Amino acid sequence: MSGTRDAERRRVRGMHRATALAVLLGLTACASPRGTLSPVADTVPGASKVDMLVATTRMPADDPKEYFSGNRGPQLSFAEFIVSIPPEANRKPGEVQLPQSVPGNPATDFVTLKADVIDRAQATAWFRRTVRTVPKRRVLVFIHGFNNRFDDAVFRFAQIVHDAGTPVVPVLFTWPSRGSVLAYGYDRESNTYSRNALETTLRAIARDPDVGEISILAHSMGNWVTLEALRQMAIRDGRVTPKIKNVLLAAPDVDVDLFREAIVDMGKERPGVTLFVSQDDRALAISRRLWGDSVRLGAIDPEQEPYRTDLEKSGITVLNLSKLRTGDPLNHSKFAESPEVVRIIGRELAEGQTLTDSRVGIGDRIIQVTAGAAAAVGTAAGLAVSAPVAVIDPRTRENFQGHVDNLGQAVAGTVSP
Known part of the structure; x- marks a missing residue:
């Protein structure tokens, strides 16, 4: 009994350390002022525009300038946002330059030109009108992660769409963070709360006869609701709709065993899946502590067994971003902040191929994205291709401990008990 109590005390201390570190990290972040989504009158020469549809399970905000809150809404709501992005001379790819005061300056800040809450019929009309203007009629659905205000999600998605440089119909699915x-804990449960709504959204997009193909990009905790929605769809229908071609899972804050089960439930005719992992992801090291030492999918080392063998069998591709450096102190948003990675995504989606097909042999499933690859975007230079690796196996918890253990201990050890 004393051994059990000691183990529980150690677990609780670890949770306290992780929570304290999360608070410290959060306090170092720069928050944007409220009301940043309020539209400005006009943009400036050289600025770019991203016109997106929003589907959300958030409750409308009490303050109309905020549009949607972090509370859970009883049903899907919709909005249209047009985001103005500063001229290239005034920003670096990968950056989201939030206004320091309201209204923002379109010459230097991300600002909105249009921000309208709309009903389902208006959302359908917007979608049908827009999809016919896009080559190959390709739709990109983005699902954000933990600790995202509504304006965070809108501006981040606009940045990804712009920097990827690929014509798509942008659809943001935002859940109540x-x-x-x-x-x-609240965000995790809100994530699960939203799985039926995401499934409904994906079904509605796929039913449109004008849609050619759908790609999904999920980040962090948003990977959980994505996997749940796709799993439910496969169980109901016997497969995921074939219009969903690519599912890109960036820094997934998901238990490895639960991921394995979701992939199995999707069946053999599932979409192509690509993982973006990084062994120096501090946010996932904290999450692992909070989940009782549960291995997080986005922090695996794909060179280790059992991942190596199983990924070859599953056909899942991995982009290992561990050697890539960005301005993110948590190393949790490399997929969006790295110009290399965003452009790789854009090019491959534009070509309608999986991320490995145009660069390496069919059997190769790991791409190591190296530092300093910016000048080589769009070519094989700057990408080191490794042998096939694996990611799903029921022995995960027993066979994979070393490097993530060390990372978690190093992170938790930075805060005194």
């Missing part, structure tokens, strides 16, 4: 580092 509190936008607070102290609300991990």
